[in-house]
Amino acid sequence: MQNVPYASAVGSIMYAVRCTRPDVAGDLKQELRVSYYTDAGYLTDADDLKSQTRYVFVLNGGAIYWKSAKQSIFATSSAEAEYIA
Numbered sequence: 001m002q003n004v005p006y007a008s009a010v011g012s013i014m015y016a017v018r019c020t021r022p023d024v025a026g027d028l029k030q031e032l033r034v035s036y037y038t039d040a041g042y043l044t045d046a047d048d049l050k051s052q053t054r055y056v057f058v059l060n061g062g063a064i065y066w067k068s069a070k071q072s073i074f075a076t077s078s079a080e081a082e083y084i085a
Contacts, residue, residue: 005065009036009057012065033060040071 013034038055050073056066 009065012057013059016059016064034058 035058036055037058038053040054041052051071052068053071054066054068056063058064
């Protein structure tokens, strides 16, 4: 959770509100639901034995930001890869 781009996620939500959905910029009659999902694949690269981290931010059921990247350090187990993610 150290490298999560919260400012980027908030910026994506603000973009969605102001530019693509101006109707939700006023008074809301329903609450906005923001979810965050993360996952890690253990030893996804056979060359350097690093794991893959993936995450997605979801606003009201639609993905607004996602990223998949190779972890910068070597994980010795799938549990450690999940912890790093």
